Amino acid sequence: MQQKYSSKKAAYTRFFPLIGDIRRADKTVLSQDVLAGTITAILLIPQALAYSLLAGLPPEVGLYASVLPPIIYAFTGTSRTLAVGPVAVAAVMVAAALVPYAAGDPEKYLNGALILSALTGCIMLAMGFLRLGWLTNFISHPVLTGFTTGAALFIVGTQLAALTGISVPKGASFAMLLQTLALKIHTYNPVTAAFGGVAVVLLILARQPLVIALGKIGVKQQSAVIIGRTAPLFVVITAILLAGLIDAQGNFDIAVVGLVPQGLPMPSLDFMNTEGWVELLPAAGMIAVIAYVESISVAKVLAFRRRQKIDPDQEFRALGFANVAAACAGTMPVAGGFSRSMVNFDAGARTQLAALVTALFVGLAAFLFTDLLENLPKAVLSAIIVVAVWQLIDIKGLKHTWSYDKGDGVAQGVTLVGVLVFGIEHGLMLGVGLALLLFLYRTSRPHIAVVGRIAGTEHYRNIHRHKVETWPQLLLVRIDENIYFANTPRVETELHNLALDSKITDVVLILSGVAYIDTSGLEMLETIEQELSLSGVRLHLAEVKGPVLDRLCGTRLYERLGEDRVYLSIEKAVEKLNSAS
């Protein structure tokens, strides 16, 4: 049924799809890739600076994360258009893990980021090679949405301080952040707030309103969106010029990015000598899972638009290599960013060649333009973060989920609140644990229906929902779920209770909805059969699926029932049992 990903291709194109892609591509495709890569770079450079500040790291670290890791992904990933680099949620998870770990030591903090990247990469590689990608399935959509919303609110909270120039303690909880901001509101820096506020307004205008305005003067929708997405770079350049002009740091004491080292660091394995690997392992595990889930969801959406395939296990490996590369390149964990990949796709990227072009431009920027960043007010970067993560906040979704499914709504709400109250990591664990518990609860309560025949037909339906024929000596029970240990005790209890009526001489179990019976289920059925037979009642099976029947053959249950008491259809069972009595 399921086709293995590109099993017929040569090994090198399987593990390095990019090479095959470029060999197959014509000139139009390649020139489109160059254009898309350039546009993505324009979006990425300010984001990279911002997200490294969000992670509590020097701004250049974000640039490093945008060069080597996406190049590695370009050669190993199966998505043609995923743009890998620093992302907001992973950045805030890095900060949450490193503030307690480093305890104020900046060198330890930076080294911790490299260890996190290396651990995240190794965990991803292990998941990819051991084909454990299915474990990430256990983060349900509601939990992920709740988590992202909570993390985004938390990020906005932290950035409010930088936007207004109010100082808050590092690693403060959400409640403490709000409290500090409220108490210190009078200490705000008006010039910082002006830079931040104007930047926020411009960035918001650049989204919907600018696109609409451009549309009115005849610019195509797609081009308008792309122009809007390049706005952050123009805001950054304007802010640098303005801040330099008025000497914002000297005259108004506003926080600026400051000196940024030129160029890229040589790849190095020095971080391996640092301690703290075990301490940072749980955080790395969570970053790995969240980074993977974020990347794979956007990769899937984009791949499907062009009817291409994604190999989830190879994605885990590719992101793993990218994160190990991040550690060697002296930077933070990376993932496939949603908005960035969308821009890349919309700008016409066809292969990962676009990512190589983006990396080239970011690398050039690191060599040529770092001097310019000295005067960039940090409040502008905060504005970029706030506007970027604001779209992740999904409160309407919570209402939506609640109205569709109460259990999922509770899981989503608890995750959101948990992230704000107990912090990023504990909130996520709480949500995943709760969702799993609710899931187990649900599977432990299968739907069991007593059925009867709709007069004049061969259709059998729930006696409580339809007007049906029944026979007092005959109990027809349909089990609407696989029978396995999670629901075995309940099925047993229900069957016991249903068979209590002493008029009953024959019980027919209808297994049309059962695709699997595990050992616990089999033993339960054997016990039920023996107990029923002790009290003079015979058990029959009807509509057993092929694979289930194959497994049942050779069991004690099947030996006792024999072919006589296993029927293809309910109708045949009813016919025979009614004629016999």
Add this chain to the structure above:
Amino acid sequence: MQQKYSSKKAAYTRFFPLIGDIRRADKTVLSQDVLAGTITAILLIPQALAYSLLAGLPPEVGLYASVLPPIIYAFTGTSRTLAVGPVAVAAVMVAAALVPYAAGDPEKYLNGALILSALTGCIMLAMGFLRLGWLTNFISHPVLTGFTTGAALFIVGTQLAALTGISVPKGASFAMLLQTLALKIHTYNPVTAAFGGVAVVLLILARQPLVIALGKIGVKQQSAVIIGRTAPLFVVITAILLAGLIDAQGNFDIAVVGLVPQGLPMPSLDFMNTEGWVELLPAAGMIAVIAYVESISVAKVLAFRRRQKIDPDQEFRALGFANVAAACAGTMPVAGGFSRSMVNFDAGARTQLAALVTALFVGLAAFLFTDLLENLPKAVLSAIIVVAVWQLIDIKGLKHTWSYDKGDGVAQGVTLVGVLVFGIEHGLMLGVGLALLLFLYRTSRPHIAVVGRIAGTEHYRNIHRHKVETWPQLLLVRIDENIYFANTPRVETELHNLALDSKITDVVLILSGVAYIDTSGLEMLETIEQELSLSGVRLHLAEVKGPVLDRLCGTRLYERLGEDRVYLSIEKAVEKLNSAS
């Protein structure tokens, strides 16, 4: 569908079923109960002494566990015939928890046992009142069998030392036990070994061979079994007389029970002042679950034989009260014993009055006969333990499970080996964790089939298993599992891959096997529908179950599909889509 347990009865009979039972019963029933209670007491007294030694406690503690706790259960439990008291597996779990806890201090050890009882009781009460009994479903039969077999082997190992008079360190692992026994084999005490060996042989003979012999001389099967089950008491009495006669302790240095305090202790809450509640909590949690699972399985079997009902939540509460009572009565955790309950049932017990009679006799014994126990060789009690737990060892079951289901076989084997290698508690946790992981893995891979029409019928079957008609522009996909977050990513990937063929214009999802779609599943379907529609493919649903359709109404998916693209049967969908094209 499901009937609430005795919801129509008055509250007092609901919470105290015994009162109603006795009021309804006639004299025959009551006299049968008195007889059954007496026979059970004969079995219970030697078992109670033996199991308290197994738990590392003074022998009288087992007697205390057989008086107040079963009385409490008699008034609160819903099983008419469950015999509550000390059980082997719980006893060895108590020892496993208390040896490291008490570190050689006997007073701390005894107090620890009371804390364990109290905690076990409180956990059971919480599970009962919060209706969390379903959590115990997650101990699958194979894990339970593996655990019981491992625990029984471990118990036999510990008792080999007592049976032969070889001294081994307390709290030794299974490997260390075997090693010590092998190294110290020359230090065995011949008289101890003789007492132990003869007792084992007699007890084994009393099971099958004696029953068969009695049958041959005309005794009824049931009576013969009951006579066989009273053998331990006769073995104990004979051993006491013999050991007294030869002054076994003085002349041959064999371990005897020694002085046992007369009577029963006054119920007390002194144990509450002891420390260690948090330390013993995990062990108590596991004892609570295992004790409950053991009790409820035998209670269910016995109840069903007389077509009576068990209320699983009330059972949790009743066992919880019994264990809290055990703590107050100065004794160890209790549960419903399998062999004991069987004897009680076979001897004709109809109500819990039998348990009151048993408790009365054990209480009398504690007042009148404790002096007699002084000369009882401990090896005889070990013999009783070994013969009792030997039947729990189920190696054949492991082969059986493996041949039916490889995953279950692995879980069972790992639990068994885990108990022996890592100890009782860790082995159990390992097994439960592994079974849960295998279960999650299984549910994350639903069966998805592309179907076609069997020519000339309205039946649609898997294209890989049957010769069927298909249409190039039409993809008919049947999903054979509820769609929820655990399998959503896989369903999405498979649907993506199946829909890659550019000839396809319509995809029909057949949901006949889907009883539930959670929020993650719904969002996945919405995404798939939008993506398909972007590439000019329409999504349709067929055979949606009533409850699923009810929930889908009002969602964005349903709004987009409308009634037009939701079909009652596959045939109708195929008809319409073929006529349209």
